[in-house]
Amino acid sequence: MSVAVRVIPCLDVDAGRVVKGVNFQDLRDAGDPVALAHRYDAAGADELTFLDVTASSSERETTFDVVRRTAEEVFIPLTVGGGVRGVAEVDRLLREGADKASINTAAIARPDVIDEITRHFGSQVLVLSVDARRVQGDTSTPSGFEVTTHGGRRGTGIDAVAWAKEAADRGVGEILLNSIDADGTKEGFDLELIRLIRGAVTVPLIASGGAGVPEHFPPAIEAGADAVLAASMFHFGPDDMIAQVKAAIRDAGFPVR
Amino acid sequence: MSAGPAEDALPEAPADAPAGIVVDPHTLGGPAPDPEGRPTVVVLDYGSGNVRSAVRALERAGAAVTLSSRAEDALNADGLVVPGVGAFATVMEELKAVDGPRIIGRRVAGGRPVLAICVGLQIMFERGIEHGVEADGLGEWPGTVELLPAPVVPHMGWNTVSAPEGSRLFEGVEDERFYFVHSYGVQSWEFEVAQPKMAPPLVTWSEHGARFIAAVENGPLCATQFHPEKSGDAGARLLRNWVRSLRPHPAPRPAAEAAS
Numbered sequence: 001m002s003v004a005v006r007v008i009p010c011l012d013v014d015a016g017r018v019v020k021g022v023n024f025q026d027l028r029d030a031g032d033p034v035a036l037a038h039r040y041d042a043a044g045a046d047e048l049t050f051l052d053v054t055a056s057s058s059e060r061e062t063t064f065d066v067v068r069r070t071a072e073e074v075f076i077p078l079t080v081g082g083g084v085r086g087v088a089e090v091d092r093l094l095r096e097g098a099d100k101a102s103i104n105t106a107a108i109a110r111p112d113v114i115d116e117i118t119r120h121f122g123s124q125v126l127v128l129s130v131d132a133r134r135v136q137g138d139t140s141t142p143s144g145f146e147v148t149t150h151g152g153r154r155g156t157g158i159d160a161v162a163w164a165k166e167a168a169d170r171g172v173g174e175i176l177l178n179s180i181d182a183d184g185t186k187e188g189f190d191l192e193l194i195r196l197i198r199g200a201v202t203v204p205l206i207a208s209g210g211a212g213v214p215e216h217f218p219p220a221i222e223a224g225a226d227a228v229l230a231a232s233m234f235h236f237g238p239d240d241m242i243a244q245v246k247a248a249i250r251d252a253g254f255p256v257r
Numbered sequence: 258m259s260a261g262p263a264e265d266a267l268p269e270a271p272a273d274a275p276a277g278i279v280v281d282p283h284t285l286g287g288p289a290p291d292p293e294g295r296p297t298v299v300v301l302d303y304g305s306g307n308v309r310s311a312v313r314a315l316e317r318a319g320a321a322v323t324l325s326s327r328a329e330d331a332l333n334a335d336g337l338v339v340p341g342v343g344a345f346a347t348v349m350e351e352l353k354a355v356d357g358p359r360i361i362g363r364r365v366a367g368g369r370p371v372l373a374i375c376v377g378l379q380i381m382f383e384r385g386i387e388h389g390v391e392a393d394g395l396g397e398w399p400g401t402v403e404l405l406p407a408p409v410v411p412h413m414g415w416n417t418v419s420a421p422e423g424s425r426l427f428e429g430v431e432d433e434r435f436y437f438v439h440s441y442g443v444q445s446w447e448f449e450v451a452q453p454k455m456a457p458p459l460v461t462w463s464e465h466g467a468r469f470i471a472a473v474e475n476g477p478l479c480a481t482q483f484h485p486e487k488s489g490d491a492g493a494r495l496l497r498n499w500v501r502s503l504r505p506h507p508a509p510r511p512a513a514e515a516a517s
Contacts, residue, residue, distance in 0.1 A: 003414040003465060004434060041489065046415055072313045077436060077487050097309040099438075099487065121305060122343040124411050124438045173411050173438075204413045226409060257415040257434045 004257045005249050006046040006227035007217075007242055008206065009234040011036060013082075014053050016062030033066045037074045040234070043242045045076065046257055049102070049176075049229060052082030064096045071097020081129055081176075086113050087120050094125065102127035102176055105149050108156060108163075111170060118171030127206075128172040132160035132193055133180035143196055152180035160193070161200045168201040175201060176229065179209035186212025186233075189220040198224025214244045218252030287333025291321035296503035299334035301360075302326045304351040306342035311374065314486035318496035320503070326355045335503040337364055341376030345385030345402060345441065346392035348376045358395055365397065370477045372499055375439060378473070378480035382443055397478060398458070400443045400470075407466025411440040416483075418471045420461040426474050426481075427461060428498050433491035435471070435483035442469030442482060 012019040017031045029035055037048050048070070052063045060083060067080055080093050081102030090101045107114050107128060117126050131148045133155070135141055141159035148155050164175050177197050179190035189210045198205055207225035211217060211233050220228055234241050246256040288297040298320040300311050308324060315322045315338065323330060331337050339361065341348045352358060364371050373381055380394040385402035394402070405412055415434035420427035444467050450457050458475035462468050463482070472481045479499060485492035 003412060003416045003437070006414050068309070071307065071309050075310065075314055075487060075492060076489050077438075077484075091305060094305060094307045095309070097307055099307050099310070123440065124342070124413070125306075174413060202409055204409055204411065227414070 002255055003226075004046065004255045005221055005225075006206075007044070007245055007249070007256070008047045008049055008079075008227055008229040009040045009045050009242070010049040010051060010208070010229050010231045011235075012051050012053050012231065013063060013066060014055075015059040016066050019053060034069045034073060037070045037078075040242070041074045041076055043239065044246060044257070045242055046227075047077040047079065048074070049079045049081065051102075052080060054083070057083070064092060067093060067096040067098050079127055081127070087116055090117050090121060090125065094121065100125050100127050100174070102129045103172075104129040104131065107167065108147060108149065108158065111166065114167055114170040114172055118173070123171050123173035123203075126172045127174045127176050128164070128167040129176045129178065130160060130164055130167075130197075131178050131180050132197075145193055145196065148180055152183065161196050164197050165200040168203045172203060174204045174206065176206045176208060177225075182210025183208075185210050188212065188216040189223070189225075189228075191219055191223040194220055194223040194225055214241075214248035217245050217249055218254065221249060221252070221254050286329035288321070288323050288325075288330055290506055293321070294505055294507075295319055295321040296335040296500055296505040298322045298336040298338060298500065298503070299330045300324045300338045300340060301331055301352075301355070301357060303355040303357060304341075304343065304348065306340065308340055311338060311340050311486040314493065314496055315500065317493060318500040320500045328356050328360055331357075331360045332363060335505050336370045336372065336500065337361070339371060339373040339377040341374060341378075341380065343376060345376060345379055345387050345394070346390060349380055349385075349392055349394065352380065361395060361397075365476075365478050368477045370499075370503055371479070373478075373480035374486070375482060375484055378470070378482050379439075379441065379443070381473070381478065381480055385441065387441060398473065398475070399447050399449075400445060402441045402443055404440060405442050405444075405466045405469060410466075411438055412442075412465040413438045415488075416463050416465065416471075418461050418463045418483075420472070421459045424459050424461065424474060425502060426459075426472060426479055426495055426498050430491045430494045430498075433488075433494075435481070435485065435488040435491055435495075437463070437465070437471075437483045439482060442467075444469050446470060 077099045079100040080098040084101045084103045085106040132145045135146050143161040145160035147158040182190040204226040206227040207220040208229040211230045302324045379402040381397040382394045382400040383396045420431045461472035463471035485495045
């Protein structure tokens with residue numbers, strides 16, 4: 001009896017629409033996040049993550065509307081990230097029907113926000129999203145990895161492992177670790193990065209970035225990931241890609257739902 | 258918690274009512290009987306967190322659902338759902354602010370169904386210990402809620418359960434996985450059956466670092482540590498099992514309406 005490895009599709013949502021669309025056959029509106037959430041639920045997703053990439057705050061209401069409609073129809077856990085700055089945004093997201101909120105830049109800018117949110121709602125609602133890459137140029141960190149912002153374009157000089165540990169100590173319930181180096185390569189997860197973070201924290205770890213084929217997933221779990229998250233592989237792969245990924249994980253000896 | 262007449266939130270019988278008449282609480286506020294005959298369920302609205310999913314999932318399970326923090330609603334619905342997210346002590350404080358302990362106690366004493374979810378299950382036990390802070394629970398069941406001794410906490414995700422023979426809640430979903438998210442749990446069960454004739458509570462277990470209680474079915478009081486409203490089809494079936502066990506109070510007969 002043990003908890004299953006979670007397989008989580010991530011949808012980028014801009015002003016209420018899925019960015020780039022998703023290649024599902026026989027889906028009338030591939031840009032509707034709610035329709036896609038349904039599809040992924042039926043396909044065996046264990047959770048869903050929406051990343052709100054809406055640039056203007058005036059269109060942020062559309063995201064809340066998407067969260068509300070999704071929560072009313074899809075009965076698996078929903079995490080929403082993007083634009084989360086403090087207790088107020090988290091409260092709104094939870095009331096609309098999200099189960100967890102993920103935070104990234106706002107926590108780097110002001111780490112105390114982690115304590116504030118988790119004191120208010122409990123650790124389980126807050127996911128720390130970390131965009132990490134190997135240090136470049138003159139930058140150096142003890143682990144060799146630094147935290148980045150702006151989708152990996154700007155280094156912060158903050159040690160990625162130390163940051164994950166600090167955030168866990170402050171109360172985040174989970175860490176979403178995205179490898180900027182591996183992201184988009186389709187050559188597999190950054191296993192060294194996963195091992196380093198796993199060794200530093202005891203909260204659940206979601207690995208992201210680099211997956212191209214189902215066989216890439218079991219090594220990430222061996223390296224210490226409790227869950228795996230991917231976007232384009234699910235969006236543009238065959239309709240049964242989640243089942244294929246789960247089969248690969250199961251064949252490697254790990255429990256799946 | 259005592260529930261003397263002075264602090265009783267149920268409305269008194271009308272002053273002109275004949276002495277000794279039994280007042281049907283269903284006529285004294287709370288959700289109106291559902292015209293379609295569905296059981297009425299109130300989700301107790303007493304804190305923050307996602308209660309929208311619980312409301313919608315219960316509706317899909319066949320109930321007429323109201324989200325409310327009013328005592329008359331919570332007392333008089335056919336079923337009461339007590340959600341719970343956050344710290345044990347905080348949940349207890351928030352629950353007290355809406356008179357929750359007395360509402361739950363009265364319902365259970367009267368044999369009226371209550372379903373508690375997640376921290377809702379935890380506060381049914383005697384006490385919770387989080388970060389060294391000890392807080393009293395409602396004490397419906399003996400036991401202490403403590404940190405799970407697992408390498409990775411919170412316990413987050415889909416886990417299997419071991420339901421006992423005769424469970425009504427888990428009928429048809431005994432072998433399914435349910436969605437858990439919690440760091441604390443009750444790791445032993447020492448319920449003394451005071452009356453040999455009483456059916457003993459049914460306890461369902463799961464495991465994360467140690468065996469812990471995943472659900473309890475104890476007469477009118479049921480509780481799950483996992484989130485059925487987030488557990489997909491398996492959770493939907495479990496909620497349907499619970500909603501089907503509720504007995505809807507009948508809508509007023511047309512004749513009675515015509516007479517009034």
